[in-house]
Amino acid sequence: MPQSALAATETSQIVNLPEAPLTTSLTTLGRQYGVNLVFTASELDGLTNSPVRGQLTLPEALDSLLQNIGFVAEKSGDSYLILRQQPLMFDSHVTVLDQLLVKGRAGLDQVNKTATKMDLSIRDTGRSIVVLDERALREMNATAVDQVLDYVPGFSNNDTAAGSLMVRGLVTDYNNVLIDGLRTLQGVNDGDGGRTGSILPSTYNLESVAFLRGQDGLLYGSGIGGGMINLTTKKPEAEASTSLGVHGTSYISSDVGYFDRNHLAFNLDSTGPLSDNVLYRVMAQRTPSGDFFQKGLEVDEKLLDTSMTFLIGDNTRITPRIEYAERNFSGTGSVGKVFEKGYFSSNEDYGTPTQREYQYGSPEDFNNNTTINADLTLQHDFNEDWSLSSRLRYSETEAEQRSLELSIPRNPLAGAPTQDRRWRGYKNDDSYKLLDIGVQGQFTTGPLSHHLLFGGSYRDFSTDYGGNYQSSSSSEHNEVDVNNPNDQITGPVPDNVLNYEITPKSVKDINIYLKDRITFGDLVITPGVSYVQQDQVRSRSSRLSFVKVYEDSYSKFIWDLGLLYKLSDDFNVFATYSYAYDPLNVRYIGQYGYEYHGLGTDDYVPVEGNNYEVGFKADFFDNNLTTSVTAFQLDRENKTSFDCNLDGIEGCLLTQEKGPNFRSKGVEVDLTFTPNSQWSGSLNYAFTRSAFTKGADKGIQSDNSPKHSVALWNRYRLTGDLNNFKLGLGLRYESERRFSSNVVPAYIEADAGVYYDNEDWEVALLLKNAFDENRAETGSRNFLVTPNAPRALTFSVKRHF
Secondary structure (H helix, E strand, O other), X not given: OOHHHHHHHHOOEEEEEOOEEXXXXXXXXXXXXXXXXXXXXXXXXXXXXXXXXXXXXXXXXXXXXXXXXXXXXXXXXXXXXXXXOOOOOOOOOOOOOOOOOOOOOOHHHOEOOOOOOOOOEOOOOOOEEEEEEHHHHHHOOOOEHHHHHHHOOOXXXXXXXXXXXXXXXXXXXXXXXXXXXXXXXXXXXXXXXXXXXXXXXXXXXXXEEEEEEOOOHHHHOOOOOXXXXXXXXXXXXXXXXXXEEEEEEEEEEOOOEEXXXXXXXXXXXXXXXXXXXXEEEEEEEEEEEEEOOOEOOEEEEXXXXXXXXXXXXXXXXXXXXXXXXXXXXXOOOOOOOEEEHHHXXXXXXXXXXXOOOEOOOOOOOEEEEEEEEEEEEEEEEOOOOEEEEEEEEEEEEEEEEEEEEEOOOOOHHHXXXXXXXXXXXXXXXXXXXXXXXXXXXXXXXXXXXXXXXXEEEEXXXXXXXXXXXXXXXXXXXXXXXXXXXXXXXXXXXXXXXXXXXXXXXXXXXXXXXXXXXXXXXXXXXXXXXXXXXXXXXXXXXXOOXXXXXXXXXXXXXXXXEEEEEEEEOOEEEEEEEEEEEEOOOHHHHHXXXXXXXXXXXXXXXXXXXXXXXXXXXXXXXXXXXEEEEEEEEXXXXXXXXXXXXOOOOXXXXXXXXXXXXXXXXXXXXXXXXXXXXXXXXXXXXXXXXXXXXXXXXEOOEOEOOOOEEEXXXXXXXXXXXXXXXXXXXXXXXXXXXXXXXXXXXOEEEEEEEEEEEOOOEEEEEEEEOOOOOOOEEEOOOOOEEEEOOOOEEEEEEEEEO
């Protein structure tokens, strides 16, 4: 074997093999390491590998790919032979299987940069993180990111109009849903992005979704909240492949109807080489008319993602990427709130939706938004130890919404069978300019090994936003019958909803960071420090009849410290401290602050605090059980809240009590298991106790934060002539959740699926919410709740070429 090829097999490389036909993965692996892998295609026909990811040598990658699948790799001269494994002659229980799910070195050994921006495995990352790869997204038939939140305990979606999540009991803006490590997703209305842009992305172009629980403001800047989600998009690959697919959803429920509401989408994914030094990828999805389960809510959607990778020499890769998304909704663009049963009867407990098949808007409601992202990524290896990674992005979104929305509901028990509605209109034009650049390298100083990371990021966000409500005095012209929403009065749109003032807002973030991962034997110490700065400017019309410009600048040095000790090759323990620094959104100050209500001076200060995590990550039983357990405590001071029940105050008042006033603590357990050669799965659990430590809400669990949440996913691969089939079963549980003084009860839901795959086809059929649990996804302080999706039969078919 040539010396260069021999060195390539002994040098670890980042391996990222998705679930694919085994012959395809072997071909890809051979090309990556520049080594011939010799096999008989007919013997491997129909075999599919599970994902293999990590920093691996070629022998390690082959072991991971072939482990327990009935084949082994044997070195022969300049090549590796892929041979059928011979059973042990003295063990009558050994069976050579045609196919099984490879556990290999995926799991804890897969590389994910979300928590560290370093090339580190999840095992060596001292943070609580869950990664769903493309296979998991496909098994769940998830077409959008919000559809997998129920399978990641510790994360939950808030009211769709709020544009935020709850993570570890803390409100976390959609801002913290990252795309390839950059914060460009629109958030709450008139906040960081317009209301009409607050939609979690599609999964059509995603390779994986990483859920990081807890703050990482040192690497990503201020305003992280309780955690983040990082969406990793698919990149151009050297192995040519093309697939065409179709995905469908049909709702089957007694209230919504049986196959009356249907959603159909078509997609394309093509990648490969254009020349020896240029790779390409094109992904597209078209939804010509997609029904949601509520009548009157539909979407016409066009999505496109194109990228090219230019290989410049052996050490440099440049990847420009353009993504385009156009979504036109009839309706508000998100599931509308409905009345819960307690609204109609004092004998009913709070929290069960009624007439969830209806939106209480009008046939004239619409929500349109268009987004374009342009990326430029540069990766360069200076040598074997030092590398540079940078990404530049420009993003722009134009969005507009107009809809009839329910006013504060009147109780029909008091003789109010109809409800008032008000026209609301919004429009925004958002733009982002972002740059992230980092250099990492490895070196030694005496007995210490260092993995150093230094870099910085810049984010310039601006929006021109406007919106208005119809005045309460005229809302009686838009009444709707709560028992029959088709019986409604839709009055004309008033002039103040058609024409309103457009006001600007801007946020600029600068973050400069330095982190060193110092290894001494089995002990790893990771200190870090960063400088964060945020400048905000917001103009808003005041109740005092003048335009007020709200602006402020925040800056701080923050630090963190991590410890990790390797008890063995399979068992790490860790402890991490980090500092939280979250300036308030000036939108909240401008709309809900003391000055806006004429109650004095706005003297709000940033929310700050300490984050602590301890835990362990380990493999047991020859990697048949991988375990990650984390205990955490988040302490906050100056945390704010909204008081919406004050006499003499129209709307809500943003209140802030200075000093320590909030704590969230809990435990998170994430397991993956392979009891035998066919059965594998995952079990995730989160316990969260989050509450204010002072004031009227002292000791009361945070809104929309269940104390207990559990998610279980099972997959079972059939054998023999049926080895192309796989079964899936998912179960989800959440304990009760509070919404102000109301409590949504606990629930259990189940999903069940059947899957088929071979070298050419992937087919999935999944029954979601199999028992048609009717529950509130989110509640409120009144009688309105957001319903969950009813039982639905989803399918996907993909043909590979």
